[in-house]
Amino acid sequence: MALSYLRSSSSRSANLLRPLSSAASLRRPISTDTTPITIETSVPFTSHQCEAPSRSVETNPSELLTFFRDMALMRRMEIAADSLYKAKLIRGFCHLYDGQEAVAVGMEAAITKKDCIITAYRDHCTFVGRGGTLLEVFAELMGRQAGCSKGKGGSMHFYKKDSNFYGGHGIVGAQVPLGCGLAFAQKYSKDESVTFALYGDGAANQGQLFEALNISALWDLPAILVCENNHYGMGTAEWRAAKSPAYYKRGDYVPGLKVDGMDALAVKQACKFAKEHALKNGPIILEMDTYRYHGHSMSDPGSTYRTRDEISGIRQERDPIERVRKLVLSHDLATEKELKDIEKEVRKEVDDAIAQAKESPMPEPSELFSNVYAKGLGAESFGADRKEVRATLA
Amino acid sequence: MLGVVRKKMLGQSLLKIRPAVSMLRSYSSAAKQMTVRDALNSALDEEMSADQKVFLMGEEVGEYQGAYKISKGLLEKYGPERVLDTPITEAGFAGIAVGAAYHGLKPVVEFMTFNFSMQAIDHIINSAAKSNYMSAGQMSVPIVFRGPNGAAAGVGAQHSQCYAAWYASCPGLKVLTPYSSEDARGLLKAAIRDPDPVVFLENELLYGESFSVSDEVLDSSFCLPIGKAKIERVGRDVTITAFSKMVGHALKAAEILEKDGIDAEVINLRSIRPLDRSTINASVRKTNRLITVEEGFPQHGVGAEICASVVEESFAYLDAPVERIAGADVPMPYAANLERLAVPQVEDIVRAVKRACYRSVPLAAAA
Numbered sequence: 001m002a003l004s005y006l007r008s009s010s011s012r013s014a015n016l017l018r019p020l021s022s023a024a025s026l027r028r029p030i031s032t033d034t035t036p037i038t039i040e041t042s043v044p045f046t047s048h049q050c051e052a053p054s055r056s057v058e059t060n061p062s063e064l065l066t067f068f069r070d071m072a073l074m075r076r077m078e079i080a081a082d083s084l085y086k087a088k089l090i091r092g093f094c095h096l097y098d099g100q101e102a103v104a105v106g107m108e109a110a111i112t113k114k115d116c117i118i119t120a121y122r123d124h125c126t127f128v129g130r131g132g133t134l135l136e137v138f139a140e141l142m143g144r145q146a147g148c149s150k151g152k153g154g155s156m157h158f159y160k161k162d163s164n165f166y167g168g169h170g171i172v173g174a175q176v177p178l179g180c181g182l183a184f185a186q187k188y189s190k191d192e193s194v195t196f197a198l199y200g201d202g203a204a205n206q207g208q209l210f211e212a213l214n215i216s217a218l219w220d221l222p223a224i225l226v227c228e229n230n231h232y233g234m235g236t237a238e239w240r241a242a243k244s245p246a247y248y249k250r251g252d253y254v255p256g257l258k259v260d261g262m263d264a265l266a267v268k269q270a271c272k273f274a275k276e277h278a279l280k281n282g283p284i285i286l287e288m289d290t291y292r293y294h295g296h297s298m299s300d301p302g303s304t305y306r307t308r309d310e311i312s313g314i315r316q317e318r319d320p321i322e323r324v325r326k327l328v329l330s331h332d333l334a335t336e337k338e339l340k341d342i343e344k345e346v347r348k349e350v351d352d353a354i355a356q357a358k359e360s361p362m363p364e365p366s367e368l369f370s371n372v373y374a375k376g377l378g379a380e381s382f383g384a385d386r387k388e389v390r391a392t393l394a
Numbered sequence: 395m396l397g398v399v400r401k402k403m404l405g406q407s408l409l410k411i412r413p414a415v416s417m418l419r420s421y422s423s424a425a426k427q428m429t430v431r432d433a434l435n436s437a438l439d440e441e442m443s444a445d446q447k448v449f450l451m452g453e454e455v456g457e458y459q460g461a462y463k464i465s466k467g468l469l470e471k472y473g474p475e476r477v478l479d480t481p482i483t484e485a486g487f488a489g490i491a492v493g494a495a496y497h498g499l500k501p502v503v504e505f506m507t508f509n510f511s512m513q514a515i516d517h518i519i520n521s522a523a524k525s526n527y528m529s530a531g532q533m534s535v536p537i538v539f540r541g542p543n544g545a546a547a548g549v550g551a552q553h554s555q556c557y558a559a560w561y562a563s564c565p566g567l568k569v570l571t572p573y574s575s576e577d578a579r580g581l582l583k584a585a586i587r588d589p590d591p592v593v594f595l596e597n598e599l600l601y602g603e604s605f606s607v608s609d610e611v612l613d614s615s616f617c618l619p620i621g622k623a624k625i626e627r628v629g630r631d632v633t634i635t636a637f638s639k640m641v642g643h644a645l646k647a648a649e650i651l652e653k654d655g656i657d658a659e660v661i662n663l664r665s666i667r668p669l670d671r672s673t674i675n676a677s678v679r680k681t682n683r684l685i686t687v688e689e690g691f692p693q694h695g696v697g698a699e700i701c702a703s704v705v706e707e708s709f710a711y712l713d714a715p716v717e718r719i720a721g722a723d724v725p726m727p728y729a730a731n732l733e734r735l736a737v738p739q740v741e742d743i744v745r746a747v748k749r750a751c752y753r754s755v756p757l758a759a760a761a
Binding site: 183215 | 530
């Protein structure tokens with residue numbers, strides 16, 4: 001199904017092949033080639049209360065290669081986290097994003113670091129998209145000092161304020177009003193930037209989401225609500241949780257767009273469209289039709305509520321990395337070997353980061369009492385045995 | 395509708411002019427009197443004027459001038475971008491306010507009463523209080539949640555709860571409980587300037603009460619330290635701790651006890667978290683007897699924490715068991731006589747002090 005689309009698209013854009021074939025030297029260096037290419041998204045956008053953007057997305061070889069590399073890195077990172085969890089180096093909760101990479105990567109391509117992103121607990125790849133390093137990810141997962149939250153947050157609490165990534169939240173749905181608050185601050189400061197508040201199909205039914213959406217629409221906040229619909233809220237399929245699983249329509253008076261979330265270019269186009277809309281007209285909802293290969297978390301095999309055929313079917317037909325690989329190959333932007341080399345590089349990067357993270361020490365015991373407050377005022381805090389362990393909060 | 399509100403305001407401001415005129419005649423002897431309401435209003439006004447990032451959000455804070463008129467005049471002065479009327483959706487607007495604080499603004503969120511804060515409590519605790527810790531210092535949350543707390547008069551079970559103990563148990567929050575106008579001004583200014591989330595528990599019945607305020611208190615730079623209690627009345631024989639409206643009750647009890655030769659020291663806690671354990675313990679080491687007074691439910695209350703602290707730090711100094719006076723262990727009834735039984739009265743404090751001073755027969759002995 002995917003292959004037939006590619007053949008038809010390449011015949012439509014056959015004229016694009018001419019400049020490339022005329023000079024083989026134009027292919028090098030691919031990583032910096034910004035010659036524009038126009039590619040059609042896999043499926044058209046479906047819209048609610050607005051006019052959908054065009055299916056034709058402007059991109060270039062550099063961007064496509066970046067998509068490939070970044071998604072391959074994220075994929076490798078999540079799979080490595082799976083192994084680390086099984087080796088008991090990661091404890092507690094671990095929610096993996098593999099399959100959903102196109103959303104993180106497509107979004108970053110459409111926005112700047114002045115725009116804000118906030119998400120729930122499936123946040124490792126979103127953090128990396130915002131500029132977080134692999135070391136910060138693995139060290140945090142293992143509860144070490146080099147972690148992005150110095151080991152005090154864990155998998156669900158990654159933050160990178162300097163690139164406007166606001167976490168990392170464990171309470172389902174809470175991040176949506178918080179995200180609308182970020183948008184409020186942006187509008188208050190006349191920033192000309194927007195906030196993307198990500199949530200899942202499970203969180204889409206939360207009341208506070210509608211409360212925040214109502215206020216955002218009333219006050220024209222530049223808030224973009226992005227439903228990463230991977231079709232399962234933990235073990236509950238969307239049709240069992242939502243009377244109306246058309247999440248892009250749930251905004252009622254707020255416009256919405258349904259997007260193929262496995263297509264990084266479609267994601268990019270939708271986010272670009274949404275940013276322009278939000279700056280002029282207030283909130284908009286994007287529903288990303290996506291899929292997670294892993295279960296809800298590492299405690300969930302992910303196979304009791306869906307069939308293995310469904311999972312492997314998506315992997316065959318809609319995998320985001322494979323889609324970009326085919327695009328790159330069919331447009332002759334890199335060879336198969338070059339792409340495989342990228343995957344090898346990325347694998348090594350991940351392995352090196354894990355090794356480095358393992359070297360990072362656990363936090364000092366005194367860190368138990370740090371950052372309780374921004375300004376401790378000399379207040380006292382206590383350990384389990386308050387006669388034994390006390391601290392003065394600076 | 396708006397016209398009616400404006401007429402009411404004019405009437406109220408006319409009423410205000412009259413006492414001021416009479417005060418001018420006795421200028422030399424007047425320490426200025428200020429209601430708690432005006433204290434809060436002026437504090438908000440001054441802090442909003444000093445820092446553009448401070449804004450006010452809540453139900454009826456704008457055009458209605460505040461459900462209890464605490465935010466009177468602020469919409470007119472600062473405009474609708476900084477004084478925001480919200481829909482009746484606490485979870486939504488509290489979350490939005492916390493998000494705004496994440497991104498560098500300084501929200502003041504008004505809950506019409508703290509009973510309604512329960513709808514937003516996840517944001518207060520999980521989104522605000524814990525963020526600085528979970529992010530190892532990246533995400534500080536300079537937000538103030540304020541509003542009336544505890545019992546009013548005749549408002550029944552769902553509108554009368556005191557939330558001091560609940561919020562004060564949570565690390566990462568600061569919890570303040572003003573009593574006088576000086577407290578209201580100084581603590582609210584401190585709360586707004588503080589980079590951490592502050593729960594600011596006012597009391598509806600105190601809004602209209604007047605207290606004298608010095609020139610220092612009236613100055614726009616006035617600020618009280620967070621985490622320090624105030625000794626309202628120095629005494630030798632017994633320590634009474636109280637906060638909010640109960641401070642008034644404790645002071646009245648102290649006057650009555652004085653006639654019986656008992657000299658009570660009354661501590662106005664001002665700050666429930668951080669709790670000023672050193673002032674409390676120093677006082678108990680001096681007097682050797684302690685009564686804790688609070689309006690809220692007794693179990694796991696503020697008095698329980700104070701008692702534990704004193705037993706841990708100053709056990710050898712206690713000459714009598716610690717006594718707790720608290721709200722009755724029942725949902726607040728409506729009938730006036732039952733309501734009176736459900737809230738601490740001055741005579742309850744007097745009786746408990748006498749027990750601690752062995753001036754009355756304890757219950758067990760009577761049986």
